[in-house]
Amino acid sequence: MTTRTKKYAALLRGINVGGSRKVPMADLRTVLEELGHSGVRTYLQSGNAVFETAERDPAALARELERAIETRFGFRVACLVADGDYxxxxxxxxxxxxxxxxxxxxxxxxxxxxxxxxxxxxxxxxxxxxxxxxxxxxxxxxxxxxxxxxxxxxxxxxxxxxxxxxxxxxxxxxxxxxxxxxxxx
CATH class of the missing domain: 3.30.70 (Alpha-Beta Plaits)
Incomplete structure (x- = not known):
């Protein structure tokens, strides 16, 4: 049985603005890859990332990403995840x-x-x-x-x-x- 994959966008709130809450896009790509996602790309410096992964609930993906970012950077970042259809x-x-x-x-x-x-x-x-x-x-x-x-x-x-x-x-x-x-x- 083949697992269906889907493309998602992660939208991070309030990062890299005014010199605080820095999340370098290279590090964000690494975090997403460490979570097992593939085809990771970022867009601009304002917290937009696109990735592909097994089809899952976007809210669960967002919570997982929020935890990983908090672990890596030491602060909470609200993340919203949406699939391409949405x-x-x-x-x-x-x-x-x-x-x-x-x-x-x-x-x-x-x-x-x-x-x-x-x-x-x-x-x-x-x-x-x-x-x-x-x-x-x-x-x-x-x-x-x-x-x-x-x-x-x-x-x-x-x-x-x-x-x-x-x-x-x-x-x-x-x-x-x-x-x-x-x-x-």
């Missing part, structure tokens, strides 16, 4: 005209679990226009015409009332598209 579905379901926007204007915040619908009730969407967000399948789509760094809506979405109990990490649309490409097939 990433493709996220891209296909984008409620904004991605092809018409610059990558810095559109972002996907990947979530460790589906948030309850009332979690966003306190956000006055009209107060942030032209910025907008939509909730998808364990993902928030954020349209920020001036980019994430200037986004007041991104700040509101990152507040504890929204994020409590959920690990989240954001990627610009260019990175989402690249991760879809790297995990295809």
């Amino acid at each position: 990433l493709r579905a996220v891209a296909d379901a984008c409620p904004f005209p991605a092809a018409e926007l610059q990558g810095k204007q559109l972002h996907a915040t990947f979530l460790s679990e589906q948030p309850a619908g009332d979690r966003f009730a306190h956000i006055d969407r009209d107060a942030f226009l032209p910025e907008e967000f939509r909730v998808g399948d364990k993902v928030l789509y954020l349209y920020a015409p001036e980019g994430l760094g200037r986004s007041k809506l991104a700040e509101a979405l990152a507040r504890p009332a929204v994020t409590k109990g959920i690990d989240a990490t954001t990627r610009n649309w260019n990175t989402v598209v690249k991760l879809v490409e790297l995990t295809a097939g």
